Amino acid sequence: MSPxxxxxxxxxxxxxxxxxxxxRNRWQVVDYLGQGGMGTVYLGKDLNLDERxxxxxxxxxxxxxxxxxxxxxxFFLREAKVLSKLTHPxxxxxxxxxxxxxxxxxxxxxxxxxxxxxxxxxxxxxxxEEQVLTWARQVCDVLHYLHCNxxxxxxxxxxxxxxxxDTKDRVKLVDFGIARLYQEExxxxxxxxQGYSPPEQYWGGADPRSDVYALGATVYFLLTGEEPLxxxxxxxxxxxxxxxxxxxxxxxxxxxxxxxxxxxxxxEMKEELDYVLxxxxxxxxxxxxxxxxxxxxxxxxxxxxxxAYSKYMEVSNQAQQxxxxxxDKNHELEAELRQVKIREEQLRKMVDENNALRSKGGHxxxxxxxxxxEAPSNGxxxxxxxxxxxxxGGLGQQRQSQSAEEGRxxxxxISSPVAMTYPSYSESGSIGExxxxxKFKEQALVDRDESQxxxxxxxxxxxEDTQR
Numbered sequence: 001m002s003p004x005x006x007x008x009x010x011x012x013x014x015x016x017x018x019x020x021x022x023x024r025n026r027w028q029v030v031d032y033l034g035q036g037g038m039g040t041v042y043l044g045k046d047l048n049l050d051e052r053x054x055x056x057x058x059x060x061x062x063x064x065x066x067x068x069x070x071x072x073x074x075f076f077l078r079e080a081k082v083l084s085k086l087t088h089p090x091x092x093x094x095x096x097x098x099x100x101x102x103x104x105x106x107x108x109x110x111x112x113x114x115x116x117x118x119x120x121x122x123x124x125x126x127x128x129e130e131q132v133l134t135w136a137r138q139v140c141d142v143l144h145y146l147h148c149n150x151x152x153x154x155x156x157x158x159x160x161x162x163x164x165x166d167t168k169d170r171v172k173l174v175d176f177g178i179a180r181l182y183q184e185e186x187x188x189x190x191x192x193x194q195g196y197s198p199p200e201q202y203w204g205g206a207d208p209r210s211d212v213y214a215l216g217a218t219v220y221f222l223l224t225g226e227e228p229l230x231x232x233x234x235x236x237x238x239x240x241x242x243x244x245x246x247x248x249x250x251x252x253x254x255x256x257x258x259x260x261x262x263x264x265x266x267x268e269m270k271e272e273l274d275y276v277l278x279x280x281x282x283x284x285x286x287x288x289x290x291x292x293x294x295x296x297x298x299x300x301x302x303x304x305x306x307x308a309y310s311k312y313m314e315v316s317n318q319a320q321q322x323x324x325x326x327x328d329k330n331h332e333l334e335a336e337l338r339q340v341k342i343r344e345e346q347l348r349k350m351v352d353e354n355n356a357l358r359s360k361g362g363h364x365x366x367x368x369x370x371x372x373x374e375a376p377s378n379g380x381x382x383x384x385x386x387x388x389x390x391x392x393g394g395l396g397q398q399r400q401s402q403s404a405e406e407g408r409x410x411x412x413x414i415s416s417p418v419a420m421t422y423p424s425y426s427e428s429g430s431i432g433e434x435x436x437x438x439k440f441k442e443q444a445l446v447d448r449d450e451s452q453x454x455x456x457x458x459x460x461x462x463x464e465d466t467q468r
Contacts, residue, residue: 015042022047024098027107029056038072038175044107046095053110054095058103076104079176082153083108090142090171092164111172116222117160126225126240129247133273136219138171139163140270143215147208147266154206158214159196160221195228199257202231209259212269216254216262223247231257246276 015021020030031043033055044056059076061069083094096107116135120127139158146153157175164172192201198213200206220234221227223243228234234255236243250272256262263269 023056023100023105024096027054027056027096027105035060038075043110053112055092055108055110057106057108059105061103073104076106080106082176086146086149086153088142088145090138091145091173108174111164111166111174113164113166113172115161115174116163116165116218119165120160120222120225127222129223129243130277132219132222133247133250133277135163135165135171135222136215137270137273137277139173139215139218140266140273142171142173143208143211143266144270147211152208154208155211155214156201156206157193157196158211158218159193160218163218195230197230198259199231200259207259208265209262212254212263212266213256215266215269216251219247220251220255223251228255233257244276246272250276 015029016032020028022028026046026048028045028047028051029042030045033041033043035041039057039059042056042058044054045051046054059072080094080097083091084097087093092111093109094106095109096105098105114122126132143155143158146155155173155176158173162173162175164174166172193214196214196217198206198210201210217228217234220236223236224239226239232255234251235248236251237245237248250269253261254263254269263272
């Protein structure tokens with residue numbers, strides 16, 4: 001037995017077949033009103049209150065699958081639970097709920113009137129704009145009441161057939177079968193009404209803004225007489241030219257696919273309906289959602305611009321740093337190049353001077369001190385040639401060596417005075433006398449007696465070479 005229902009044990013009876021019958025000694029079922037997706041609706045009378053009319057709702061029992069029956073029972077019990085806690089002039093009152101055998105019953109307040117879907121079909125033309133917006137404002141009131149409950153109640157099935165209009169032109173919401181308490185970890189039942197359910201409800205999600213979407217789609221239907229297309233933003237002016245721009249914008253915003261672009265509450269939507277219906281002493285309040293949209297665009301543009309500027313400054317700083325580094329390297333290279341050019345010019349002058357000296361019978365070393373300093377003595381009196389330690393004496397010493405040189409010990413040795421400038425090699429591979437064959441040989445040349453240099457046998461070869 002389900003909580004909230006009593007098992008009366010009474011047999012099931014069909015009023016059309018068996019005539020009127022009484023449930024729980026109070027509710028007399030007298031007529032058949034219609035068949036819904038969840039069950040059968042009967043007209044009844046309250047025998048305890050002067051036979052006041054009521055509605056008796058019975059859960060259908062002809063499900064083919066057991067799981068479908070269990071789900072239907074769950075919805076039916078939920079409706080009884082939700083309605084039993086609600087008290088609002090635009091919501092039908094629950095008078096009783098019980099179970100009889102395998103059947104579940106719900107007794108509710110009887111509303112003298114018709115639902116909006118049937119009214120429009122019977123009328124065969126759309127309703128006047130002012131009338132539609134007046135009804136929509138009443139629906140906003142009842143939705144605001146539902147959403148402000150703790151926890152909020154999400155209707156989830158708002159559509160023209162679930163909105164009754166009584167004889168006093170008041171709105172009454174009926175069929176709370178799939179309404180649920182809004183909780184973050186609530187059920188994700190996929191229950192949708194084509195054209196009236198928002199995108200998030202197709203995936204099992206729903207919040208107060210989902211009911212706002214359904215109301216916008218309902219207003220579209222009442223203004224145009226056309227069923228709204230699923231998952232699209234509705235614009236009544238596309239179907240009916242005499243719809244005001246204000247009403248068109250209200251419907252468009254309410255049916256936005258993105259929940260953050262819709263009205264964020266039923267109360268917010270009601271504010272704009274109030275402006276259109278009653279006027280507003282402060283027109284600047286008109287369509288705040290447009291201002292919000294513009295503000296969002298400006299905000300995102302500002303944020304995007306800031307990121308772009310930051311990226312630009314980062315790249316610019318990197319480019320400036322790279323340019324500075326390259327400039328420093330260029331300055332260093334230019335300084336080195338200037339030094340190379342100075343060195344090259346010094347060497348060119350030295351080559352020119354050396355060529356001039358050679359033309360006069362002498363030479364100077366090409367490799368010297370470029371900064372004009374005097375080269376250190378090499379111990380041979382050469383005056384600066386770095387090759388002196390290898391036997392390359394200065395020009396004066398070379399001439400003295402040429403005049404003091406004695407005859408060659410071997411015909412294979414080079415005896416030309418010019419060759420005295422560079423090391424000479426004998427056939428045996430040893431360095432020649434003019435090139436400092438050895439330290440001992442060089443010392444022997446210095447110690448020779450001057451009389452030996454006049455020896456014709458030692459002088460003749462030198463004169464012969466000189467003549468050549």
